[in-house]
Amino acid sequence: MLARLHQMLIKEFLQVFRDKRSRFLLIVPPIVQMLIFGYAATFEIRHVPIAVLDLDHSQESRELVARFTASRTFEVRARLEHHRQIAELIDRGEVILTVQLHPGFAQRLRKGQTAPVQVILDGTNSNTALIALGYVNRIADRFARDYQRDRLRRTAPLTVAQTPTVELERRPWFNPDLRSRWFFIPGIIGSLTLVMVVNLTAFSIVRERELGTLEQIMVTPIRRSEFILGKTLPYFLIGLADAALIALVGTLWFQVPFRGELWVLFLGTVLFLLSMLGVGLFISTISATQQQAMVTAFFFLMPAITISGFGSPISSMPEALQYISYADPLRYFLVVLRGVYLKGVGLEVLWAQMAMMAVIGVTLLTISVLRFHKSLD
Amino acid sequence: MNQNASSVVVESLVKRFGDFTAVDHVSFETRRGEIFGFLGPNGAGKSTTIRMLCGLLQPTSGRAQVAGFDVARQPDAVRQRIGYMSQKFSLYNDLRVGENLRFFAGLYNVDSEVLSERIHWALEMAGLAGREAALTGTLASGWKQRLALGCAVLHRPPILFLDEPTSGVDPISRRQFWDLIHRMAAEGVTVFVTTHYMDEAEYCNRLALIHRGQLVALGTPTELKQRQMKGELLLVEAEPLARAIEVLSSAPGVLDAAVFGNALHLVVPQAAPAIPALRRYLEERGLRVARLEAIEPTLEDVFVSLTSGRAEPGPEGN
Numbered sequence: 001m002l003a004r005l006h007q008m009l010i011k012e013f014l015q016v017f018r019d020k021r022s023r024f025l026l027i028v029p030p031i032v033q034m035l036i037f038g039y040a041a042t043f044e045i046r047h048v049p050i051a052v053l054d055l056d057h058s059q060e061s062r063e064l065v066a067r068f069t070a071s072r073t074f075e076v077r078a079r080l081e082h083h084r085q086i087a088e089l090i091d092r093g094e095v096i097l098t099v100q101l102h103p104g105f106a107q108r109l110r111k112g113q114t115a116p117v118q119v120i121l122d123g124t125n126s127n128t129a130l131i132a133l134g135y136v137n138r139i140a141d142r143f144a145r146d147y148q149r150d151r152l153r154r155t156a157p158l159t160v161a162q163t164p165t166v167e168l169e170r171r172p173w174f175n176p177d178l179r180s181r182w183f184f185i186p187g188i189i190g191s192l193t194l195v196m197v198v199n200l201t202a203f204s205i206v207r208e209r210e211l212g213t214l215e216q217i218m219v220t221p222i223r224r225s226e227f228i229l230g231k232t233l234p235y236f237l238i239g240l241a242d243a244a245l246i247a248l249v250g251t252l253w254f255q256v257p258f259r260g261e262l263w264v265l266f267l268g269t270v271l272f273l274l275s276m277l278g279v280g281l282f283i284s285t286i287s288a289t290q291q292q293a294m295v296t297a298f299f300f301l302m303p304a305i306t307i308s309g310f311g312s313p314i315s316s317m318p319e320a321l322q323y324i325s326y327a328d329p330l331r332y333f334l335v336v337l338r339g340v341y342l343k344g345v346g347l348e349v350l351w352a353q354m355a356m357m358a359v360i361g362v363t364l365l366t367i368s369v370l371r372f373h374k375s376l377d
Numbered sequence: 378m379n380q381n382a383s384s385v386v387v388e389s390l391v392k393r394f395g396d397f398t399a400v401d402h403v404s405f406e407t408r409r410g411e412i413f414g415f416l417g418p419n420g421a422g423k424s425t426t427i428r429m430l431c432g433l434l435q436p437t438s439g440r441a442q443v444a445g446f447d448v449a450r451q452p453d454a455v456r457q458r459i460g461y462m463s464q465k466f467s468l469y470n471d472l473r474v475g476e477n478l479r480f481f482a483g484l485y486n487v488d489s490e491v492l493s494e495r496i497h498w499a500l501e502m503a504g505l506a507g508r509e510a511a512l513t514g515t516l517a518s519g520w521k522q523r524l525a526l527g528c529a530v531l532h533r534p535p536i537l538f539l540d541e542p543t544s545g546v547d548p549i550s551r552r553q554f555w556d557l558i559h560r561m562a563a564e565g566v567t568v569f570v571t572t573h574y575m576d577e578a579e580y581c582n583r584l585a586l587i588h589r590g591q592l593v594a595l596g597t598p599t600e601l602k603q604r605q606m607k608g609e610l611l612l613v614e615a616e617p618l619a620r621a622i623e624v625l626s627s628a629p630g631v632l633d634a635a636v637f638g639n640a641l642h643l644v645v646p647q648a649a650p651a652i653p654a655l656r657r658y659l660e661e662r663g664l665r666v667a668r669l670e671a672i673e674p675t676l677e678d679v680f681v682s683l684t685s686g687r688a689e690p691g692p693e694g695n
Contacts, residue, residue: 007483015471216467216528219431220484221457374452376433 004222008230012204016234030192030242034249037188041311043180045131048073051095053080058106064117064143068099073135090122097121097132109147174342182257185250186337187310190272190330192246194304197239197273198297201280205231206293209284218374228369232277239273259344268336268350271357275329278364285371304328309335332357381445382458383409383535383567385430390439392425399425401590402439407569407583409535412562414581415571416680422590423571424464427540430569431461444536457485460529460537464544466521468528470514474505477513477528485532499527502557519550526557530566537561539570543577555580575677584676588684602674606682608632609648613641614668615659624662628655635681640668642678 017023052068054061069076077095080086089095100118108115119136123129145165152159175182208214217227247265250256279300287293307314307321308330314322325331332353339345339353347354385407392400400422407413415423428434430443432452441448444458468477478496487495500506503523505516513524522542530537539558543551555577562568562582570581578584579598586594586601594605615621622641625634630651633644645651648671659666674682 003486004484007480010483011469011472011476011480014476015469018471211470212463212465212467213469215433215463215465216461216481217484218433219456219459219461220481221453221486222484223453374432375435376428377435 004226005230005233008222008226009234012230012234016238026238026242027245030196030246031249033192034188034246035253037192038181038185038250038254041180041184041188043127043131043183045073045128045135047075048097048128048132048135049077049095050074050097050099051078051080051086051089052076053083053086053098053100055103056101056105060106060109060147061101064101064140065099067139067143071135071139073132086120090120093122095122096125096128097136099136112151181254182342183338185254185256186341187308187334189243189246189250190308190333190337191305191310193239193243193269193272194276194330194333195301196242197235197276198280198283198301200235200238201232201277202283202287202293202297203290204235205281205284206287206290210289215376218376224369224372224374227374228281228372232281235280236273236277239276240269243269243273256341258341260340261346264346264350265336265340267347268333268340268354268357271354271361272329272333272336274361275357275364278361278368279329281368282364282371285368304330307331308333326356327360329357329360383444383565384442385413385536385567385569386440386442387426387430388440390426390429390441391437392422392429392434393437398590400429403585403587403590403592404439405585405592405595407567409567410562410565411582412558412568412570412580414578414584415569415587416573416575416578416581416584416676417571417587418573421587423573423587424540426587427461427538427569427571431459431538432456457532458534458536460526460532460534462522462525462529462537462539462542464541466518466525468513468521468525470512472513473509474500474511474513474516474524475509477524478509478531481528482531487532495531495533499524499531503527504553518546519553522546522550522554523557526554530561535565536567536569539568541571541573543572543574551577575675575680578676586680586683588680593683594679598676601676601679605679606644606674608644608646609651610672610674610678611643611645611648611651611655612637612668612670612672613643613655613659613666614639615641616665616667621659621664624659624664625655628658630654633682633685635678635685637677642672642681644678644682 016026050068052065054065065076068074074097078085078089080089080098083100086098086100090098098120100120102116102118105115105117117140119133121129121133149163152163172178205214208217251258280297283293283296283300287296307317307325308328309325310330314325314331317325335353336350339350343349385405387406388404390400390403391398403422403426405413415426417423425434429436430441430448432448432455436449443455446454446458448455469480472480475496478499479492482492482495497506500509503520503526505511505520505524505527513521516524526539526542543554546554558568558570559580572578581598583595583597584601585592594601596604613621613625618636618639618641622634622636625631625641625643630645631643632646635642643651643655645655652669652671656666656669659669
């Protein structure tokens with residue numbers, strides 16, 4: 001048993017590490033992808049290009065505009081003269097938002113009336129638009145409050161201290177600065193590992209089927225279990241090494257804090273890899289060619305990442321999708337990753353996730369092993 | 378090695394794929410140390426039969442025993458006792474010659490004491506001594522094929538299955554390959570080989586002719602040529618050829634007519650009286666007869682004679 005498995009492992013590793021290209025493909029793309037995703041995947045917005053149309057030309061209007069200019073969130077690209085200029089700028093995507101101050105803005109403020117500020121924004125990217133709008137709101141609010149306070153100070157200095165306000169005290173746990181990168185990096189570790197391992201496993205058996213070497217192996221006395229172990233163990237180890245590599249980049253380069261214990265993450269990764277090998281193996285049992293395997297893997301990978309809670313929270317998805325996501329191993333692995341990295345929690349919290357990954361992994365592997373026959377029928 | 382350990386016994390073997398019957402009640406037995414040829418056109422059911430005998434396909438019905446074990450019920454016992462070379466080259470192109478040999482030796486549990494001796498033997502046999510470090514993919518097809526044979530017999534199987542072993546190999550390598558096959562058979566290995574090359578079939582000790590999944594004749598090449606012909610064989614060279622075959626197909630006493638290159642082969646009950654009669658018959662109809670003589674039948678003649686009147690071969694099944 002061990003002798004034949006040993007031969008399978010030697011052969012598999014020789015094939016994987018023989019040529020420079022496949023060695024390169026195992027090491028460099030995961031790191032590069034980690035770097036790209038790490039920088040690109042973010043909810044934060046900075047330097048949003050905007051334009052300002054100040055038709056009031058008052059001290060007040062200039063002060064409000066100055067607050068936009070000073071903000072790190074916005075970059076004032078153009079000061080307009082006429083509202084007809086707005087459409088063109090937004091159409092061409094040069095700005096995503098315009099702030100328009102009508103004549104009489106200052107006059108209304110001085111009279112203690114509501115002074116409207118019109119914001120026209122490009123809603124194509126609803127997420128960016130929403131966040132930008134939030135910042136506009138905050139600037140306008142702050143301006144209004146400061147204006148009111150100034151006015152009071154001048155007219156009735158004694159009442160300033162009595163103005164009631166509600167102050168929000170923000171204390172975000174685990175991620176005090178609410179950096180979206182801290183949220184994304186653990187997710188990227190999970191997703192990259194998912195893609196690597198499913199593809200490697202699915203292709204390794206289908207390639208042999210396509211080349212005809214599978215037929216040659218099936219006429220030897222090798223047992224089904226020896227063959228499958230020989231085909232999955234190398235990719236399990238490679239997956240583990242790649243996950244470690246990506247996680248190191250996340251920790252050392254992006255400085256995402258690692259607050260939990262390494263062995264908890266290790267256990268979670270092992271269980272996650274188990275279910276991914278099951279998926280890869282399953283794909284290889286239903287695909288006759290590498291092309292079929294590629295299409296099938298793609299069909300699995302995209303939804304698996306989308307409904308895992310990688311980007312948008314599972315709780316905002318339709319109920320049906322939420323149920324489907326219970327079968328998605330990445331869903332559990334993401335909880336483990338974020339839990340270990342950011343919250344520093346251990347098995348006392350993550351045991352259910354671990355158990356679910358184990359159940360899915362064992363089920364998929366069992367089905368795939370049963371589906372794999374040493375025959376061509 | 379007893380008789381049972383090196384024999385293949387097939388009884389009424391059937392394989393159907395949906396509505397298509399690839400192998401239709403085939404029965405035969407092989408003897409120890411013989412080269413048993415399975416001859417037939419592409420799609421006749423040769424590969425399907427060999428794959429059932431190797432345990433790669435489940436028979437639909439019938440029984441096959443290889444080395445004394447039932448292929449459907451004890452495929453693993455069968456696998457340890459056979460060597461198999463598939464039609465397609467199926468070693469690892471990205472492994473070195475030595476790595477391929479060690480890999481297959483390992484899968485067959487070749488004893489570590491004899492391992493290096495067996496690998497040395499296989500390298501010598503394949504003419505690859507000193508080239509263990511060459512990447513298999515860089516070898517020419519003749520060497521690849523002998524390396525594949527080497528990998529298939531590292532564990533000294535008493536029975537060897539070769540599925541179209543020489544397809545795509547140059548004539549000299551083919552000749553060398555058959556020399557190897559004969560040497561192994563002389564050592565007592567039973568060799569089961571499929572081919573659609575008629576000249577290669579002559580190298581076999583016994584031949585089974587298979588057509589549309591059915592076994593149509595079985596015997597030594599000589600027996601087949603003598604017994605299976607329904608009469609005697611004539612060679613005709615006449616101008617124009619197309620008209621000649623048309624005329625001769627309906628000529629009295631002609632059992633069968635087939636084109637062979639630029640000549641015709643005719644089957645007649647008796648050659649001696651037919652020669653002058655047919656010459657007259659052709660000349661009366663304005664054809665010029667260049668040659669008309671009795672010849673020894675080849676296996677191709679036998680095959681054509683046995684399969685004429687049967688329907689065209691089925692779809693490619695290989």
